[in-house]
Amino acid sequence: MEFRKNDLVTLEIEDCGIDGEGIGKADGFTVFVKDAVIGDTVTAKIIKAKKNYGYGRLMEVVKPSSYRVEPKCAFARQCGGCQLQALSYDQQLEFKTNKVKGHLERIGGFTDIPMEPIIGMDELFHYRNKAQFPVGRNKEGKIVTGFYAGRTHNIIENRDCALGVSENKEVLDRVISHMEKYGIEPYNEATGKGLVRHILIRYGYFTKEVMVCLILNGNKLTKEDILVESLREIPGMTSITINVNKKRSNVILGEEIRLLWGQGYITDKIGDISYQISPLSFYQVNPQQTEKLYRKAISCAKLTGKETVIDAYCGTGTIGLIASSRAKHVIGVELNRGAIKDAISNAKRNHIHNVTFYNEDAGQFMVEMAEKGEHADVVIMDPPRTGSDEAFLSSVVRLAPDKVVYVSCGPETLARDLKYLTKHGYRMKECTPFDLFPFTKHVETVCLLSKLHKRSIM
Ligand code: SAH
Numbered sequence: 376m377e378f379r380k381n382d383l384v385t386l387e388i389e390d391c392g393i394d395g396e397g398i399g400k401a402d403g404f405t406v407f408v409k410d411a412v413i414g415d416t417v418t419a420k421i422i423k424a425k426k427n428y429g430y431g432r433l434m435e436v437v438k439p440s441s442y443r444v445e446p447k448c449a450f451a452r453q454c455g456g457c458q459l460q461a462l463s464y465d466q467q468l469e470f471k472t473n474k475v476k477g478h479l480e481r482i483g484g485f486t487d488i489p490m491e492p493i494i495g496m497d498e499l500f501h502y503r504n505k506a507q508f509p510v511g512r513n514k515e516g517k518i519v520t521g522f523y524a525g526r527t528h529n530i531i532e533n534r535d536c537a538l539g540v541s542e543n544k545e546v547l548d549r550v551i552s553h554m555e556k557y558g559i560e561p562y563n564e565a566t567g568k569g570l571v572r573h574i575l576i577r578y579g580y581f582t583k584e585v586m587v588c589l590i591l592n593g594n595k596l597t598k599e600d601i602l603v604e605s606l607r608e609i610p611g612m613t614s615i616t617i618n619v620n621k622k623r624s625n626v627i628l629g630e631e632i633r634l635l636w637g638q639g640y641i642t643d644k645i646g647d648i649s650y651q652i653s654p655l656s657f658y659q660v661n662p663q664q665t666e667k668l669y670r671k672a673i674s675c676a677k678l679t680g681k682e683t684v685i686d687a688y689c690g691t692g693t694i695g696l697i698a699s700s701r702a703k704h705v706i707g708v709e710l711n712r713g714a715i716k717d718a719i720s721n722a723k724r725n726h727i728h729n730v731t732f733y734n735e736d737a738g739q740f741m742v743e744m745a746e747k748g749e750h751a752d753v754v755i756m757d758p759p760r761t762g763s764d765e766a767f768l769s770s771v772v773r774l775a776p777d778k779v780v781y782v783s784c785g786p787e788t789l790a791r792d793l794k795y796l797t798k799h800g801y802r803m804k805e806c807t808p809f810d811l812f813p814f815t816k817h818v819e820t821v822c823l824l825s826k827l828h829k830r831s832i833m
Pocket residue numbers: 659687688689690691692693694708709710711714735736737738757758759
């Protein structure tokens with residue numbers, strides 16, 4: 376049967392798509408329904424119809440699934456941040472495990488995957504140490520801050536996101552009331568006018584330090600000193616800065632930072648390594664779970680202290696710095712100049728001397744290493760969601776390290792890249808998914824590959 380836009384259909388949700396949406400069938404017509412949970416019977420309104428499938432808006436849960444839970448956040452459906460708030464945590468973990476396994480099977484062609492149980496979180500809320508709140512006016516003209524609704528730039532007012540730290544609300548309340556009191560205009564994307572664009576807040580989980588950075592479409596705020604006095608009262612406040620961004624684009628931060636009060640950065644720890652984090656630095660948003668992920672990556676490599684380890688796509692050097700105490704030498708390579716600068720200063724801060732960082736394309740760097748006939752015992756790679764490339768992977772094969780540890784935030788590209796490596800002399804030994812972002816569709820994975828030696832191939 377064919378369906379048209381605005382038709383109402385009743386469906387049993389039988390599956391879960393890669394974005395966490397429910398999938399059901401009505402007379403052979405497949406419908407993808409955001410916010411529907413596997414096991415639900417729902418009524419959905421068709422919002423887009425193709426020949427054999429369509430997309431539906433959830434109108435009513437006729438019979439709730441046993442996996443359905445009450446979302447903690449009142450804005451769970453509108454907000455673009457969470458996709459799985461109505462799904463029990465066990466099922467979220469199941470969804471993420473299946474997502475990794477499914478991609479490895481379909482894209483990678485793997486069978487008998489050595490899957491380890493997924494590593495989830497114990498405390499599901501307030502795990503994010505960073506939030507960037509857009510500021511604007513709502514239809515009634517009131518100044519609002521919160522999050523963009525899914526796929527739009529409409530701001531949903533929410534100063535107390537369940538994934539963020541409780542300090543966020545206090546900061547936002549004080550900044551917004553300062554704006555109201557002194558008639559400071561929020562930025563308007565449509566006209567390019569107005570001053571306050573975003574409020575960036577970062578929190579040190581280990582140190583409990585708080586940083587606020589106001590992103591302005593201008594250089595100065597009215598009565599800056601009064602706002603500083605107010606923000607300083609918040610426990611843990613360490614740094615208050617202004618970032619100037621006058622560009623009409625979606626990029627949140629500009630390049631210029633002006634210190635209003637404090638030291639201009641916060642510090643935090645992952646494992647034993649301490650990091651200095653400024654408004655522009657890259658830093659993992661869930662450091663507690665990141666530590667588990669990186670520890671796993673390093674323990675997979677079974678380092679003895681004698682190895683040369685490559686930390687490819689190293690960002691601010693986190694993996695390499697943690698691994699350095701168990702390796703002879705770590706070589707980090709990363710494309711982003713700012714991240715490499717931070718990596719070098721992190722090494723200095725922590726008195727680590729056996730790590731060398733290079734600011735280069737990882738593929739190019741590996742090609743050069745292979746051409747020079749250099750040696751590496753272990754390659755740890757943590758590429759972006761788009762994965763690695765053939766220049767990199769083919770050079771890994773030429774360098775022939777005993778172990779490759781692939782840390783991935785994109786299961787599709789993980790599957791594609793592992794297919795290449797396993798066709799060229801490596802075998803997958805272990806695959807562990809990690810949940811770094813409860814309530815979202817995202818999943819990270821650590822995969823260990825080891826080199827097949829000639830004897831074991833024969
Ligand atoms: N392990 C890192 C995070 C890795 S995220 C950390 O803990 O900080 C992926 C990194 O790959 C990003 O820092 C990104 O800048 C970098 N990157 C993307 N393309 C690259 C390339 N072609 N060569 C080297 N690095 C690249």
